[in-house]
Amino acid sequence: MGAANFYHITESPVEEVVRNLLSRAHAQGWRVEMRGRDAGRMDWFDQRLWGGGDSFLPHGRAGGPHDALQPILLTTAPGTEPVEAVLSVDGAEVTPEEIAARERVWILFDGHDQAALQHARTQWKALTAAGAQAAYWAEEGGRWEKKAESGPK
Template sequence: MGAAVFYHLTRRPVEVALPQLLEKARGAGWRIVVRGTDPGRMDWLDEKLWLGPEEGFLPHGVAGGAHDADQPILLTVGAGPAANDPACLMTLDGAEVTPEEVQALERVCILFDGLDEEALQRARAQWKALTAAGCSAQYWSEESGRWEKKAER
């Protein structure tokens, strides 16, 4: 059974924090699906990942292509099983996560903008829903300048 890990972004934007987390997940040997809520934002993220530093290139694709099942990292706005058979789900912008997904995957990472009150409220609601359903959860903050675990249930 996996765990939900909440990442409270206060110092780095998602386009900086996400690649670092993706590298760690890839280092664990996992396939990853990144779920957002807006197709335009996922296209923007796709571009950011392609334009990253050459030594930090993250092989990925946007869902809907002919090779979705082959992608180590798949960007999507769709819920449910991903074509690339991921071990890890990373969500952005308040994308939905079910307790069943947390329990079925190795890790679910929920990234949220700590400077956006709506995003904070959404993350709190997700924390309550997932922990009430019996899922393990951790809360990490970068407020001090580095990631620190602040809570665990």
Template sequence: MGKAMFYHLTRRPLEQALPQLLEASLSRGWKVAVRGPERGRLEWLDEKLWGGRPESFLPHGLSGGPHDAQQPVLLTETADLPNGATCLMAIDGAAVSAEEVNRLERVCLVFNGYEEEAVSVARGQWKTLTGAGCAAEYWSEESGRWEKKAESEGA
């Protein structure tokens, strides 16, 4: 049984915070799917990840290619996980189901703390997932490092 981890971005933008979360997931031996609601945003994120520091290269791909199944990190806007991901990272309010939280090792919901709509969506997702019996944790980087601020044990 997995856990939903909510990451509230208040100090860094997504393109700076996400690589750290991806590296931590890859270090656990997990394949990761990064789900976003819009293809254009994922293409933008793909460019940012390719343009990162050479010493911290993150092997990844944009869904729809011939090698989706082999990608350690796959950026996708669909509900399926063609790379066999055991960790799902949802960005920009992408949908996540309680079934996914319970089936996968980890589901991370990363949201921008300076966008009122993003915070509202994340609150709704927390309520829906914990209401369905999923374990969840809320993490904030407000202090300059990730700190757990809330936890729900689930059913």
């Protein structure tokens, strides 16, 4: 059974956190679905992942003919392709069933945005009430520290 890891971003730029998590998942050979709520915002992430030189992460936008071949698939809706991990940004929804079926689920939220904080709290409550395992990580002094954990019910 997987776990949802909530990342409360307060110090690093979101694209840095995304790149770090995706790089680690890619190094493990995991396929990742990166899910957002807005197509324009996913275009923005698409450009950041192209990077250049050593910073390129192989990826594609959902809806193309090669979705099944993409190691990282950027989308605004749950996909149909099998993946080991889901990375949720900007309040994209994740279900307890997805968490149970994946190696890892990351839910990133902006700690300076009150609406994002409230949405993350609502997600935490709903997912843990449904029996999903979850951990809450906060940025402190440039490091990630686990602040809370909820096991399956």
